[in-house]
Amino acid sequence: MRYNQFEGKEISEIGMGCYALSGVYGPVDRSAYKKVLEHAAELGINFFDTADTYGPKAEEVLGEVVAPIRDEVVLQTKVGIKEGTADLSYDAVISACDNSLKRLDTDYIDYYLIHFADPDIPVKETIGALKDLKQDGKIDGYGVGHIGFEGLKEYSRYGSPSVAMMELNAVSRKPIDDLLPFCDENKIGAIAFSVTGRGILTGKFRRERDPKLPGIKGIDPLFQHARYGSALRVVDKMKELGEKYDKTPVQTAIRWVLSRGVLCALTGPSSKEHIEENVGGSGWDIYEEDLEDLDEFLQEEEERLNKEEPAVIERLLRSPLSDDLQRAYSDLVYVIETSVDHSLAKEDEIMPTFQRLWRMRSSEKGLKREKLEMVQKELSRIIL
Ligand SMILES: NC(=O)c1ccc[n+]([C@@H]2O[C@H](COP(=O)([O-])OP(=O)(O)OC[C@H]3O[C@@H](n4cnc5c(N)ncnc54)[C@H](OP(=O)(O)O)[C@@H]3O)[C@@H](O)[C@H]2O)c1
Numbered sequence: 128m129r130y131n132q133f134e135g136k137e138i139s140e141i142g143m144g145c146y147a148l149s150g151v152y153g154p155v156d157r158s159a160y161k162k163v164l165e166h167a168a169e170l171g172i173n174f175f176d177t178a179d180t181y182g183p184k185a186e187e188v189l190g191e192v193v194a195p196i197r198d199e200v201v202l203q204t205k206v207g208i209k210e211g212t213a214d215l216s217y218d219a220v221i222s223a224c225d226n227s228l229k230r231l232d233t234d235y236i237d238y239y240l241i242h243f244a245d246p247d248i249p250v251k252e253t254i255g256a257l258k259d260l261k262q263d264g265k266i267d268g269y270g271v272g273h274i275g276f277e278g279l280k281e282y283s284r285y286g287s288p289s290v291a292m293m294e295l296n297a298v299s300r301k302p303i304d305d306l307l308p309f310c311d312e313n314k315i316g317a318i319a320f321s322v323t324g325r326g327i328l329t330g331k332f333r334r335e336r337d338p339k340l341p342g343i344k345g346i347d348p349l350f351q352h353a354r355y356g357s358a359l360r361v362v363d364k365m366k367e368l369g370e371k372y373d374k375t376p377v378q379t380a381i382r383w384v385l386s387r388g389v390l391c392a393l394t395g396p397s398s399k400e401h402i403e404e405n406v407g408g409s410g411w412d413i414y415e416e417d418l419e420d421l422d423e424f425l426q427e428e429e430e431r432l433n434k435e436e437p438a439v440i441e442r443l444l445r446s447p448l449s450d451d452l453q454r455a456y457s458d459l460v461y462v463i464e465t466s467v468d469h470s471l472a473k474e475d476e477i478m479p480t481f482q483r484l485w486r487m488r489s490s491e492k493g494l495k496r497e498k499l500e501m502v503q504k505e506l507s508r509i510i511l
Pocket residue numbers: 143144145146147152176177272292319320321322323324325326327329331377393394395396397398400401402404405
């Protein structure tokens with residue numbers, strides 16, 4: 128394992144996250160996951176990420192793992208959601224931190240991150256809480272999670288974030304244009320997540336897409352329509368390149384993320400075999416000419432998607448919804464996310480429709496065809 132020096136800490140270039148404990152990828156056994164976390168530490172991983180919203184007991188599980196080795200690890204957790212809604216008020220941040228410290232069984236958190244934005248609270252107020260927590264020695268530093276490029280710029284205007292998270296992998300490369308250069312210029316540690324593309328870059332998915340993918344993979348656009356085929360072509364490229372270095376496709380994909388100059392690449396598998404494989408992304412380099420060839424390939428793939436996806440979006444909006452309501456739901460999520468990516472819709476314009484759709488997913492009454500059709504109509508009005 129290679130380590131990076133950052134703010135006086137030594138950080139393993141591959142880190143381990145606990146998002147799976149929220150059930151996002153399907154049911155997870157907490158004690159089995161604890162063993163995977165312990166194994167990650169045995170493999171040399173010393174950077175661990177969690178959040179107060181990663182399901183009940185997620186922070187406790189990590190706390191139990193790191194308690195005996197607390198001084199050897201770098202702990203990161205997040206704040207921002209209280210009882211299902213955003214809350215970054217001064218008092219909420221201070222009390223959430225105290226609760227996380229208890230659950231993690233530690234007296235300090237290395238990096239305390241804003242998980243999601245709270246539009247009702249001025250950033251200055253939240254920064255005030257983070258500064259006080261730092262002054263009290265409860266956190267060593269703070270940073271940001273899902274608040275985008277504009278959000279990071281705003282937090283940097285009022286404060287000094289140490290780290291920023293970003294989804295970065297060979298099939299999600301947007302941070303290369305904005306977040307990464309900003310981090311580089313401002314000496315902010317870039318923490319990449321989803322470095323295996325939620326598993327799609329592992330080469331363990333069939334050409335024929337499984338219609339019953341569990342958890343978030345069933346609705347994540349990465350696993351649908353043109354993006355799925357594109358990701359599998361990227362896997363083929365990783366496989367071809369990896370063979371030259373005696374590495375698997377996912378080890379090559381993780382190495383590619385590290386080659387972008389991130390401080391840490393976070394992965395979150397739930398088996399010992401998978402974390403062992405992923406750790407193999409550390410400790411070697413891809414030659415410059417191979418990186419250039421790979422980047423050229425990824426660029427061409429992106430351009431191909433730019434041509435294919437608008438047609439997919441139009442087809443999904445003009446055709447009747449699938450009889451399988453789960454499928455119809457995923458298609459609408461795909462339309463929303465990809466239309467923003469291709470600038471066919473503005474994020475702020477489409478967001479209310481997305482939120483309405485998202486609420487249907489957790490509605491006890493389940494998905495209703497008429498409501499999904501209303502969303503489809505609304506999207507047609509915005510996009511077509
Ligand atoms: N994803 C997000 O939206 C997000 C956002 C903010 C922060 N984070 C943090 O970043 C961490 C990592 O993100 P992530 O969960 O997206 O990471 P990831 O490792 O890219 O995705 C995890 C998924 O990939 C599969 N996988 C990973 N390695 C594999 C391998 N070698 N072979 C087969 N399948 C493999 C896992 O399957 P198995 O369970 O079968 O191993 C799991 O379904 C999270 O735990 C969290 O702490 C994530």
